[in-house]
Amino acid sequence: MARSKKISVDRRGFLKGAAAGAAALVAKPEAAKAQQAQEAAEVRRPAPLPGAKQTAAETSPPPHVDVYTTDRPGSDFMVDVLKTLNFDYIFANPGSSFRGLQESFTNYGGNKDPQWITCCHEESSVGMAHGYYKISGKPICIMAHGTVGLQHASMAIYNAYADRVPVYIILGNILDGRWRRGDVEWTHSVQDAASMVRDYTKWDDSPVSLGQFAESAIRAYKIATTPPMEPVVLVADAVLQEEPVAAEDRGKLYIPKLVMSQPPAGDYGAVREAAKMLVNADAPVIIAGRVARTPAAIPLLVELAEMLQAPIIDRHFRMNFPTSNPLYGSGSVSSADVVLGLEVPDMWYMTHSQTPINRMGMESKPITKPGAKVITIFAGDLFSKSNYQDFGRYDDVDLSIAADAEATLPMLIDECRRLITSERKSVIQARAAKYAETHRRNRERDIQQAAWAWDASPVSTARVSAELWNQVKNEDWSLVSDVTFFSNWPLRLWDFDKPYHFIGGHGAYGVGYGAPAAVGAALANKAHGRLSVNIQCDGDLNYAPGVLWTAAHHRIPLLNIMHNNRAYHQEMMYLEDMAARAQRPVDKAQIGTAITDPNINYQLMAKAYGMYSEGPIDNPNDVGTAIKRAIEVVKKGEPAMIDVVTEPR
Amino acid sequence: MKIPLLLALLASLLSMASNAQTKVDAENGKHLFVKDGCYECHGYAGQGGAAGARIADIGLNAQGLIRYVRAPAGQMPAYKAKVISDQQLTDIWAFLQTLPKAKSPKDIPLLNDLEK
Numbered sequence: 103m104a105r106s107k108k109i110s111v112d113r114r115g116f117l118k119g120a121a122a123g124a125a126a127l128v129a130k131p132e133a134a135k136a137q138q139a140q141e142a143a144e145v146r147r148p149a150p151l152p153g154a155k156q157t158a159a160e161t162s163p164p165p166h167v168d169v170y171t172t173d174r175p176g177s178d179f180m181v182d183v184l185k186t187l188n189f190d191y192i193f194a195n196p197g198s199s200f201r202g203l204q205e206s207f208t209n210y211g212g213n214k215d216p217q218w219i220t221c222c223h224e225e226s227s228v229g230m231a232h233g234y235y236k237i238s239g240k241p242i243c244i245m246a247h248g249t250v251g252l253q254h255a256s257m258a259i260y261n262a263y264a265d266r267v268p269v270y271i272i273l274g275n276i277l278d279g280r281w282r283r284g285d286v287e288w289t290h291s292v293q294d295a296a297s298m299v300r301d302y303t304k305w306d307d308s309p310v311s312l313g314q315f316a317e318s319a320i321r322a323y324k325i326a327t328t329p330p331m332e333p334v335v336l337v338a339d340a341v342l343q344e345e346p347v348a349a350e351d352r353g354k355l356y357i358p359k360l361v362m363s364q365p366p367a368g369d370y371g372a373v374r375e376a377a378k379m380l381v382n383a384d385a386p387v388i389i390a391g392r393v394a395r396t397p398a399a400i401p402l403l404v405e406l407a408e409m410l411q412a413p414i415i416d417r418h419f420r421m422n423f424p425t426s427n428p429l430y431g432s433g434s435v436s437s438a439d440v441v442l443g444l445e446v447p448d449m450w451y452m453t454h455s456q457t458p459i460n461r462m463g464m465e466s467k468p469i470t471k472p473g474a475k476v477i478t479i480f481a482g483d484l485f486s487k488s489n490y491q492d493f494g495r496y497d498d499v500d501l502s503i504a505a506d507a508e509a510t511l512p513m514l515i516d517e518c519r520r521l522i523t524s525e526r527k528s529v530i531q532a533r534a535a536k537y538a539e540t541h542r543r544n545r546e547r548d549i550q551q552a553a554w555a556w557d558a559s560p561v562s563t564a565r566v567s568a569e570l571w572n573q574v575k576n577e578d579w580s581l582v583s584d585v586t587f588f589s590n591w592p593l594r595l596w597d598f599d600k601p602y603h604f605i606g607g608h609g610a611y612g613v614g615y616g617a618p619a620a621v622g623a624a625l626a627n628k629a630h631g632r633l634s635v636n637i638q639c640d641g642d643l644n645y646a647p648g649v650l651w652t653a654a655h656h657r658i659p660l661l662n663i664m665h666n667n668r669a670y671h672q673e674m675m676y677l678e679d680m681a682a683r684a685q686r687p688v689d690k691a692q693i694g695t696a697i698t699d700p701n702i703n704y705q706l707m708a709k710a711y712g713m714y715s716e717g718p719i720d721n722p723n724d725v726g727t728a729i730k731r732a733i734e735v736v737k738k739g740e741p742a743m744i745d746v747v748t749e750p751r
Numbered sequence: 752m753k754i755p756l757l758l759a760l761l762a763s764l765l766s767m768a769s770n771a772q773t774k775v776d777a778e779n780g781k782h783l784f785v786k787d788g789c790y791e792c793h794g795y796a797g798q799g800g801a802a803g804a805r806i807a808d809i810g811l812n813a814q815g816l817i818r819y820v821r822a823p824a825g826q827m828p829a830y831k832a833k834v835i836s837d838q839q840l841t842d843i844w845a846f847l848q849t850l851p852k853a854k855s856p857k858d859i860p861l862l863n864d865l866e867k
Binding site (some may be wrong): 464549550551552553554555556557558560562563564568569571572586587589590595596597671673674678679681682683685686687689691693697749750751 | 786787788790792794795796798799800801802805807810815828829830831833834853854855856859861862864865866
């Protein structure tokens with residue numbers, strides 16, 4: 103059978119022809135004119151009428167073809183299930199293995215409660231969920247391919263795991279090979295999707311029926327949000343998503359009720375023992391790790407600290423304690439006779455030092471006074487895994503209470519109150535003046551230190567922090583970034599007292615967390631009209647800068663201040679350390695760590711993603727006014743970025 | 752007369768060589784301060800930060816700086832003479848002497864107005 107010659111112009115061929123035509127017009131105007139005249143003549147010529155065969159083909163009923171439609175895919179039921187969990191948003195980069203669910207969420211679910219947020223990278227999806235939770239206290243549902251999407255997401259999941267943050271992860275997968283459409287779906291399918299992240303998630307399941315999906319979906323949420331909170335994974339099989347629910351089965355499907363577990367408080371006897379030790383101590387100190395799960399923890403911790411006149415050493419993993427309280431940062435482990443660690447994952451390092459000499463053997467010694475007692479209240483003791491080593495060094499403490507610290511605080515406060523006699527109360531309160539004076543001196547020292555390099559360029563991190571504070575202090579602000587790499591200047595100069603004033607750090611120090619966490623936290627703050635401020639490290643942003651587009655696209659108000667110090671300075675310092683130790687040139691430390699030649703222009707980067715931006719600014723006197731202009735943009739509901747060329751730390 | 756003249760010339764040359772060895776070059780010190788990454792922990796202005804102490808205006812003489820760098824306390828690695836010579840450290844010390852002192856916080860309105 104002879105085939106008719108197909109005469110068509112696909113888009114690529116059309117563009118190729120158009121480009122060639124354009125080139126010809128430039129190169130040979132006379133030839134082009136002749137060609138145009140010929141084409142004009144062809145246009146005037148009448149088109150031939152269709153033949154009988156073509157007419158019949160276009161007007162007769164088509165031969166039988168299979169079409170496949172359904173009015174009730176399984177993914178609609180999955181949406182019904184997931185809506186009961188009250189997610190505000192779904193963060194996702196699109197993936198074919200969850201196309202059924204995505205379509206159901208946007209059409210059947212109305213793209214509301216939860217609303218779909220477009221992400222440019224799965225690491226951004228999880229990082230945003232991480233930041234969102236830290237402000238709102240609500241887990242976010244993220245979706246990803248069970249294979250390539252999860253591979254992208256994995257570092258961010260580990261950060262959330264180490265930071266005790268629940269993230270609800272749904273993975274698309276096509277378990278049945280007969281359903282896969284060609285090699286792409288074979289390469290995007292996996293036998294056991296969750297296995298890749300099982301070492302750093304709390305629970306996972308791969309349901310094979312809609313009924314099991316419903317039960318596992320509710321169970322996953324409950325497990326994720328029970329302290330110690332961790333990410334969980336639920337695999338949504340594509341066949342379950344896309345196949346219809348049989349009419350006779352619809353009435354049988356059941357969505358279990360979510361019953362949240364009460365966080366575990368400490369054993370009463372152990373808490374009473376802890377209270378005795380604290381009340382009778384002459385110099386108790388409290389180390390605050392991830393204490394504040396909820397806003398309620400802050401006043402509880404203040405009450406305990408003030409009742410005992412016990413200074414707080416804040417690890418800044420959460421907003422735990424007001425920085426203006428005289429007990430904030432006014433004590434030390436080395437001067438304490440009782441040390442209480444609340445949700446401190448690195449307790450051993452808080453009570454020991456390691457000598458820099460003989461680091462291969464890591465000589466160490468306690469920094470506590472002889473006879474000092476150490477107490478821990480730590481939900482991490484209730485849940486451990488072995489492969490990833492985030493559990494830290496073993497603590498041979500004196501009293502270990504495996505419990506959630508926030509849930510235990512009311513009992514501990516009651517016990518302390520009961521044990522404090524009037525005589526003891528006088529002794530305890532006598533300590534207050536000393537700590538108030540230490541707090542005042544610390545503050546004075548920080549201000550003195552901030553004055554150094556005030557007019558220097560690159561701009562000092564203290565100057566940037568002071569300029570920022572001047573612009574935000576009278577706003578309802580929220581610092582949505584870690585500031586470890588900013589010499590903690592905001593924590594030293596600003597006044598933190600509200601639960602949303604600070605969100606802490608990465609968890610596992612996986613770089614790339616900062617930008618997405620800030621965007622997620624800012625989205626949570628948006629509902630409250632707060633001014634979100636992100637001090638953004640340059641190295642961090644370069645992992646997945648597409649999150650800037652997400653912020654611009656979804657109109658997420660966020661003030662970004664670039665900490666543009668043009669290097670991975672922590673690693674550069676390590677390399678200098680290694681070179682000095684080996685007695686070799688230290689100037690090679692910049693190889694592989696500097697982000698220069700060319701310098702990255704973050705102002706242009708932000709602009710490219712649709713964000714208001716200014717900079718790069720290297721004159722410290724220009725920083726304040728630029729921030730002021732950017733805040734005006736943010737107050738209108740948009741993100742903005744000020745690119746500041748800064749000191750390393 | 753020739754011998755005393757020769758000796759005088761030799762003495763003069765030795766003196767010049769000695770002076771050359773101890774000549775302090777703050778400009779070279781600035782170059783080394785950046786090239787060898789001192790600013791990483793201590794800041795371009797020697798102001799210090801989370802990773803290193805302030806080293807501007809601390810009243811340390813060149814010998815004191817050399818002694819400390821050879822056997823530092825805390826997190827700072829030891830820089831032996833094979834890595835950075837006494838002369839180079841002396842130049843860095845000279846550069847540190849050129850750094851401006853901090854303003855008084857009282858003269859910086861933002862630092863006087865930190866309260867809400």
